[in-house]
Amino acid sequence: MIKYILERIMIGIVTMILIITINFFLLQLLPGSPFNSEKLTTEQIEMLNEAYGFNDPLPVQYVRYLSKIVQGDFGISIINTNIPVADLIYGKLPHTIKVGGLALLIGAVIGLFLGSVAALNRNSFWDYFTITVAILGVSIPGFVFGAVLQLFFGLKLDLVPIIYKIGDPRSFILPAVALAYPIIASTARYMRTELVEIFNSDYILLARAKGLTRRAVVYKHAIRNALIPVITVLGPATIVLIGGSTVIERIFGIPGIGNLMVDGINTRDHFVILGCAIFYSLLFIVILLIIDVIYGVIDPRIRVSGGMKN
Amino acid sequence: MAKKILQVKNLQVSFETHGGEVQAVRGITFDLHEGETLAIVGESGSGKSVATKALMGIIASNGQIKKDSSILFEEKEITQLNEDELQKVRGKDIAMIFQDPMTSLNPVMTIGKQIMEGIIKHQGLNRSEARQKAIELIELVGIDQPDKRFKQYPHQFSGGMRQRIVIAIALSCNPKILIADEPTTALDVTIQAQILELIKDLQAKTGVAVIFITHDLGVVANVADRVAVMYAGKIVEIGTSDEVFYQPQHPYTWGLLASMPSLDTDDEALYSIPGSPPDLLNPPVGDAFALRSQYALKIDHEQEPPFFKITDTHYAATWLLHENAPKVTPPSVIQKLWAEGGK
Structure with missing residues (x-):
């Protein structure tokens, strides 16, 4: 059973990496940018893009994002005055x-x-x-x-x-x-x-x-x-x-988080959208894992074939 | 002859379906004596399973035992019992073994618990006594390491062993009647023989009367004292094993026996009864087998044949036994049987 759960966790991690990757690149297809306000001049937008690193080549941005996630940093919200995404999600x-x-x-x-x-x-x-x-x-x-x-x-x-x-x-x-x-x-x-x-x-x-x-x-x-x-x-x-x-x-x-994500999409708040997507995916993977464990508890046929000795 | 413990009279069972009323069992009458084995044979859909489920009151919810039916078990009229009273008969006085051991045990409950349930319910034993009894039963039906097996689940048992467990459950409360509904049909042949031996052995030890439902005549010859042949919801012939096998009188019994493969008939193709059983939504008038029988007389299509007595124990419902009936020549296989039987 333990071995089975570990296996599932490994699969879960791989799934998460895939989800992050796909979401990251899909977001690039989203038209518009967080700096769409009419009050901003072209130079200001250029400066902001530079400051947030949006001018770097995509692979560089991607690697930077992944390496931050490994450290537990999910980026910052551009719209909500630079509050870390993790704090935002935690609050909601x-x-x-x-x-x-x-x-x-x-x-x-x-x-x-x-x-x-x-x-x-x-x-x-x-x-x-x-x-x-x-x-x-x-x-x-x-x-x-x-x-x-x-x-x-x-x-x-x-x-x-x-x-x-x-x-x-x-x-x-x-x-x-x-x-x-x-x-x-x-x-x-x-x-x-x-x-x-x-x-x-x-x-x-x-x-x-x-x-x-x-x-x-x-x-x-x-x-x-x-x-x-x-x-x-x-x-x-x-x-x-x-x-x-x-x-x-x-x-x-x-x-709540649903609202946060919808707002994020409306304002093209990149890291908020990604953060919410990661949160939902993680939640789903964990729940599937829990369901599998419950299966094992109530169905002896699965318990045994999962390798647990009785 | 031993005491009668079960008297079934004119048992009729019908099912309400979207198509109308299906008359699965159309008035059957038989007795069961203490300690004997009565085999009920017939093809699929002949009503043999339904008839025996009716004895325990466990027919499907759209089924109904008709008014004039009577099932007398030791002075108790089963058809008059309410659900509470029936629960006291089920498992305790009358127990049942089912056809497919792979599906007849609850997959998420240990074998031990499943055996204990009936014991606790009917014998008033406490859990540890019931546990002891269950372990003894597992051993009784020939399974090694009963202590360990007690805690296991059905999927850890083979088909044959599961059927042994089902037998243990059936015998757990020392029933007076054991109904075995095709208990060997789903098993492979070597296991079949073991299970039959086990049932015979346990019957000898406990003296339980057995109703053995099957369509395998080889099995019947092996276990039965008496045989009832069912067709289209009715018994068409009943007699001792020897009588039905060696002096069969009903054309349907002839057909059944003739279609049994045997090692010494090498001359012809295997016989099969032509046609298919009648639709019990609209049962035919007269002898239900007449439509498929080459021996059918005109009256067979008009009036239902009564039981004609051949000996004290042997009866058959066919007009061929009427004194005015023309003499017919049964199939050669049957003539051979008659000759062997000394007629």
């Missing part, structure tokens, strides 16, 4: 983590619950309800859903604040739900399909033939087996969270 992180984490929790718990209820009561009201929720969840874009939530629960019913406010936990609810919705949808659908399939499996029949109660059959035999493949959706769910956060953070005015 708590907001993104709070809302994103809450969304993942809501998404997984409600999704698994709805999926299980639907599978246990097939063709009932709850089954059709879950299917409807799932279809809407994958087909309504996050910004529409977020705006509808704001309109209905924020404005009409006046239950929760429309805009994110630091220090007001109630204001986390709407953005978290808006982010969680597609996760609820995919998790519920997946869980339902898995459970229905498992209920038709031979080992469930054997468990019933032993005379176990329906409860024991469901909890001890079905759910745990269904969870194994469902954990896989947590990977895509993270992508949904990352993509969704850029939109949702904007709609709800959350000062």
Whole structure:
């Protein structure tokens, strides 16, 4: 298992280098520059480009950037008066983590619950309800859903604040739900399909033939087996969270990393864009690694083939 | 003859499907005596599996045991039991072994736990007693190092060993009836023989009555005291092993026996029954086998044949046994069997 994790970390490092490289060169294709202000003269722009090293040949810039990253320096934000990118991200992180984490929790718990209820009561009201929720969840874009939530629960019913406010936990609810919705949808659908399939499996029949109660059959035999493949959706769910956060953070005015990245792109703030991309990639790689480890814990077949002695 | 422990009367099982009601089992009647082995044979879809699952109340959720059916197990009418009462019968009085050992064990639970579940539920033992019992069972079904095996998962076992574990689970609460649903079909031939030996051996030790479902007549000859032949949801012939093998009366049984390859018939191509089993959405009138039978009489297409008694233990549902029926000559293979059987 240890060997397996080390292997995965090595692969992760190589992936990160590739991501940094590709992003670095892709950014060069982005039209415009951070110094687009009409107030700047051509000479001033020239001086700024010189000062930030943008006039050096690309390979030189690339090597300089990589060597800085190795030292833990992610460059500085040009727009935000030379604040280090790492500090910027660190400052925005708590907001993104709070809302994103809450969304993942809501998404997984409600999704698994709805999926299980639907599978246990097939063709009932709850089954059709879950299917409807799932279809809407994958087909309504996050910004529409977020705006509808704001309109209905924020404005009409006046239950929760429309805009994110630091220090007001109630204001986390709407953005978290808006982010969680597609996760609820995919998790519920997946869980339902898995459970229905498992209920038709031979080992469930054997468990019933032993005379176990329906409860024991469901909890001890079905759910745990269904969870194994469902954990896989947590990977895509993270992508949904990352993509969704850029939109949702904007709609709800959350000062998080998604917002930082969108601002960075709008102002061509090179190192901020790269920094955010690196952060998101790292997050994704770490989550995939965690998912793999969880797999090993709940599925003995993987544990053994991964080299762990029992 | 030993006491009857199970009396099945007019058992009918239907499934609701999008196409309509599929009558998988259409009124079967048989008894099971203490300690005997009854084989139920028939081709795929003949209803043999469904019939036995109905005995334990574990048919699929769209299935239903029809009103006039009766399953009497030691004074208990199984069809009248509610789910709670059924749970006390399942695993304790009637246990089952399934066809495919590769899929019938829970892949994420240790073998030991899976054996212990039933013991804890039915015998009221505590965990350490149940553990002891489970280890004894693993040893009983012929697996070495039971202490170590107890903690392992199904994927660490071969197919044959998994089937031994399934047998251990089935026998864990000393059931009175063991239903073996094609327990050797998914195994390779050498392992098949071992598993059959194991079942016979354990039956001799425990005196459990076995219902053995199979479509392999070679297996039947090896294990069965009595044989019931099922076709299209009905029993068409039932008798002792010798009677069904050496004095078969129903044309379907003839077909089955004739299509069994044997080493001493070198003269002709292997026989196969023409056509395919009827659609049980719309079961045919009369004898369901008439459509595929060269021996079918006119009445076979109009009226269902009753059981004709041949001996006290041997019955067959075919109009050919009626006193007014014309004499027919069965296939040469069957004539040979009759001759061997001394008829």
